[in-house]
Amino acid sequence: MTANANRTLDNAQVIEKALIVLVGFLASGVLGLARIAVVGAQFGTGAANDAFAAAQQLPETVFVLVAGGALGSSFIPVFARIREQDPAQAWRLASAVMTLSAASAAVFGLLVALFAPQLVSHLLFAERQSEQQQLMVDMIRLMMITPVVFSVSGLIMGILQAYAAFWLPAIAISMNNIGIIIGALIIAPSLPAHPSVGQVGDLNVMGLAYGAVLSAVLHLLVQLPGLFKLRARLRPLLSARAPGVMDVLRLMGPRVLGLAVVQINFYVNIRFASGMVDGSVVALRYAFMLCFFVLGVIGQSQASAVFPTLAALRAKGDFVGFRDRLAAAMRNVLCLSFPAAALLIVLGEPLVSSIQRGAWTSESTQAVAWALSFYALGIGGFALLEVLSRAFYALEDTVTPVVAGACAMVSNIALNVVFIQFIGDPGSLARGPFAGLALANALTTVVEALALWWLLRRRLTELDATAGSHDREILASAAGSLLLAAVMAAALSLLISALAADGWIAAAVGMFAGGLIFFGGGYLLNISETRTLLAPFINRGVKLLGR
Numbered sequence: 001m002t003a004n005a006n007r008t009l010d011n012a013q014v015i016e017k018a019l020i021v022l023v024g025f026l027a028s029g030v031l032g033l034a035r036i037a038v039v040g041a042q043f044g045t046g047a048a049n050d051a052f053a054a055a056q057q058l059p060e061t062v063f064v065l066v067a068g069g070a071l072g073s074s075f076i077p078v079f080a081r082i083r084e085q086d087p088a089q090a091w092r093l094a095s096a097v098m099t100l101s102a103a104s105a106a107v108f109g110l111l112v113a114l115f116a117p118q119l120v121s122h123l124l125f126a127e128r129q130s131e132q133q134q135l136m137v138d139m140i141r142l143m144m145i146t147p148v149v150f151s152v153s154g155l156i157m158g159i160l161q162a163y164a165a166f167w168l169p170a171i172a173i174s175m176n177n178i179g180i181i182i183g184a185l186i187i188a189p190s191l192p193a194h195p196s197v198g199q200v201g202d203l204n205v206m207g208l209a210y211g212a213v214l215s216a217v218l219h220l221l222v223q224l225p226g227l228f229k230l231r232a233r234l235r236p237l238l239s240a241r242a243p244g245v246m247d248v249l250r251l252m253g254p255r256v257l258g259l260a261v262v263q264i265n266f267y268v269n270i271r272f273a274s275g276m277v278d279g280s281v282v283a284l285r286y287a288f289m290l291c292f293f294v295l296g297v298i299g300q301s302q303a304s305a306v307f308p309t310l311a312a313l314r315a316k317g318d319f320v321g322f323r324d325r326l327a328a329a330m331r332n333v334l335c336l337s338f339p340a341a342a343l344l345i346v347l348g349e350p351l352v353s354s355i356q357r358g359a360w361t362s363e364s365t366q367a368v369a370w371a372l373s374f375y376a377l378g379i380g381g382f383a384l385l386e387v388l389s390r391a392f393y394a395l396e397d398t399v400t401p402v403v404a405g406a407c408a409m410v411s412n413i414a415l416n417v418v419f420i421q422f423i424g425d426p427g428s429l430a431r432g433p434f435a436g437l438a439l440a441n442a443l444t445t446v447v448e449a450l451a452l453w454w455l456l457r458r459r460l461t462e463l464d465a466t467a468g469s470h471d472r473e474i475l476a477s478a479a480g481s482l483l484l485a486a487v488m489a490a491a492l493s494l495l496i497s498a499l500a501a502d503g504w505i506a507a508a509v510g511m512f513a514g515g516l517i518f519f520g521g522g523y524l525l526n527i528s529e530t531r532t533l534l535a536p537f538i539n540r541g542v543k544l545l546g547r
Helices: 002-006 011-043 049-057 055-086 085-124 132-143 146-162 167-190 208-220 224-230 244-273 280-316 321-353 362-394 399-422 434-463 469-498 503-524 528-546
Strands: none
Touching: 002 055, 011 049, 011 167, 011 280, 011 469, 049 132, 049 208, 049 244, 055 146, 055 244, 055 362, 085 132, 085 146, 085 244, 132 208, 132 321, 132 399, 132 434, 146 167, 146 208, 146 224, 146 280, 167 208, 167 224, 167 434, 208 434, 244 362, 244 399, 244 434, 280 321, 280 362, 280 434, 321 362, 321 434, 321 469, 321 503, 362 399, 362 434, 399 434
């Protein structure tokens, strides 16, 4: 097991692992759509769902800042390096990081729970009624259990990925949605009636908060068999002196600042949107969730698969291989980003309307699709950022992405103030000004990704001037993808206009036609990334036919 784990993956193997992660994100995405449909049908886009959408942010922040910085970008490179020298010490490192992150999450979670009333009334929901503020406080306090659980399950995910075991982490991603769905369908109607705005018909919105806790537990449980298979030697170890712990903390510091910058952007969005019409917060969040689903399929799957290999290549000093794997990942994500953006812009409303039912109205559909079309403009930047930031983390440089992220945050806030002045109608939910927040986020992310690309090229040249940059191949692939995506968007616009259908039929026909145009055209025009991405499916098909 150890010998195999220390072997780096070539480009074909990285794509194979990325496909495994992609399957996980696809499953999670389908369940995510089901989650949006179920929660939307049960609670609509009113005050109760607004409060839950905003309340989720604080538990997520505690996990991301306290544990998230160590569990991926900081932990995996150090774990990979120590494992090369002494596997026993690597397990001591994992035990110490797990214990310290869980303990820190518990302490910070307790502090947030204690000061939740002040955070809600003075920061997040200052312009909402006191009943909505109290509902949000109650949900925050319940959901502060989740960062502690996720700090353990997130570390397990990092360990499994470091051993090139991607199936269980891929399955675990879906658990986040399953818990919320159970909370909406089973827990919410079984709870006693909420005394204020938290009651929607016969449903208590606190069921969603209980579902969030269940999600964290399921996320942990589904990965435990992978640890047993590895014969993991994890145990409670509250020590900062274990080998590698200080290295993780050193890398984690700047990474936490970078993650804090991202979280600030979320809070800025909540603060602006909470002053708009009811439903603006949840519409913006649902649009981001849909965009995040696409980002997971395109960017996070590729980035998660290539990151352990980049860390291992860095540990060996093989920067030629490092550039090669990085360039292939960049070409792949850019190749898919442009058609994905085109699909979301052209098919956004039919896609969202396919989950319209119950308390989810046509106005809710229009609001989510409206914000989604602006988020879609930045998908290429979002996906590229996933890969480039992990390349810096593999080089054990967590400072540079922080500086770039801080500059992007300032720009994002400035653009927020500007865009909400002239984008959308302040009195409308269907065409609300919250779309300006999405556009600001998209544009600043694209600029941030381009800046990191330029900085990374310089860094790699300093480390090994003999390794080629592959820029020309990346740009040529991106240009071909952009051209095909434009052709596809034009064809789909004509097709949708000609179709006498809407909702899921229009979305399904459009996505099938779009995929056929893009991948068929890319294969015929010999765009290498299209052929590379299709190769695993074609090869499997040939094998099945050969039988």
